[in-house]
Amino acid sequence: MKNSKSIGVFLSKKIIRLITLLVALCIITFVLMELSPIDPVTAYVGASTKVSAAQRELIAEHWGLNQPPVERFMCWFKSIIQGDWGTSLIYRRPVLEVIGQKFKASLYLMIIAWAISGILGFVMGIISGSNENKVIDKIIRGYCYIVISTPTFWLGILFIMVFSVSLGWFPVALGVPIGVSTADVTFMDLLSHIILPAFTLSLIGVSNICLHTREKVIEVMNSDYVLFAKARGESKKSIIFNHVIKNVSLPAITLQFLSFSELFAGTIFAEQVFSYPGLGQATVSAGLKGDLPLLMGIVIISCIFVYSGNVIADLLYRVIDPRIKGGEVA
Template sequence: MAKSNSIGRFLTKKIIKFITLLVAVCLVTFILMELSPIDPVTAYVGASTKVGAEQRALIAEHWGLNKPPVERFLAWFSSILQGDWGTSMIYRRPVLEVIGQKFLSSLALMGIAWILSGVVGFVLGIVAGANEGKTIDKIIHTYCYILISTPTFWLGILFVMIFAVSLGWFPVALSVPIGTVAKNVSLADKISHIILPALTLSLIGISNICMHTRQKVIEIFTTDYVLFAKARGENKKSIIFNHVVKNVSLPAITLQFLSFSELFGGAIFVEQVFSYPGLGRAVVQAGLKGDLPLLMGIVIISLLFVYTGNTIADLLYRVIDPRIREAQRG
């Protein structure tokens, strides 16, 4: 009962913090868009010189751009509270409909990358930590440092040049073949288009998981219970599976959930490089074309996505690790 009440208080505090953070982030985003040199009306009509001043005024009035900034923000915020997220200026469709479509594409990309980075990083970290100072450890160590210092967009461009252009193993861009009707797109087509973007995005998170896991493994190998296991005659493989894996799993999983912000940020660059029609590409288009309703909607969804990951990580620690529960009670 006490445990249930503790988790309830924890979630209540998290919800209050989320609401406060949401208001602050929306306000800052709106102010930055107001200070931006981008004119939403000009971005809306494009480079056409046939649109006169009267037509531009009508467009501004239609989208509410002729009102004072404070009035526009309050009107938008009150609409959000009522469940109306507005209409996208770019897509001429409801914001929630656009976000729903784009988010599903991004979720598939980020989900595959998230699992790959977690599994590969965890395995490499255990291998490196169990062989500290050896050749394999140095190779993995160097590999991780190279990945950390490599820009995501450059890595994506390199993959396109090698695997798509030179070797022709994968499509260059998009999530489906060009000119193909949606009902005619096969699962194989979708998989072939998502492999390169997912591989590029997954490489971002491998280094952090690997280096963190490696350090934890090294620490565990110096503990008394591992030394006792060695004295009993247990081999390294047995020690890793019986003692190391279960002790480094929780920190690795927690760190993986905390990487949601990096995952979403990396998806923006990856989707731009591969012209992948996801949420990351949509946020860039919304920012460059002054589509405030769509941009604000994506900000809310991305904040919810990242905050959920952080909350799950904190909750895992509280539920599984008894030391944190005791500290909270104290």
């Protein structure tokens, strides 16, 4: 009962902090867009010279772009509270509808990359840590140091050149084949288009999990109870499965959930390189074309998504290890 009350208080504090963070992010995003040299009307009509000044004024009036900034923000804020997220200038559709469609595509990509990077990083970390300073440890560490300093977009371009252009194993870009209707798109079509972006994100995400797990494994392997297990005659395999994995899994899982922010940022670059029609590509388009309603909506969704990862990581610590009460992930 006491533990449930503690978790309730913890979640209440997190929700209040989330609301405060959302308001602050929305204000900062709005101010930055106002300071941006991008003209939403020009972005809306394109480079056409046939649109007169009077027509531009009508377009600005229709979208409320002729109102003072403070009035526009307050109008948008009231609409959000009432459940109306506005209409996207780029897609000419409700913001929630656009975000729902784009986020669904990005979610598939992120889940695959998140799972692969977590499992692969954890296994590599255990292998590296349990073979400290041996050849396999040096190889894994070298790989992690190289990959962690490699930009996502550069790795994506390299994969396109090798696996798409040279070998022809995967499509160059997009999320579905060109000229194929939605009803005719097969699971294999979707899979073939998502493999390279997911593989790119996975390789980038492996490093942090691997290096962190390695340090924890080394720490456990040098602990008194493991030294006692060795003296008792336990095999290395038995020690790893009975002592190491159990003690390093919680920190690895926590770090994996905390990596939501890095994963989301990497998705933006990967989707741009592979022209994958997800939320990352929509974010860049909204920023470059001054689509404020869409950009503000994406900021809210992405903030909730990343913040949820932090909260889940914190809850895992509290549920799995009840001794932890005070430490919170920011």
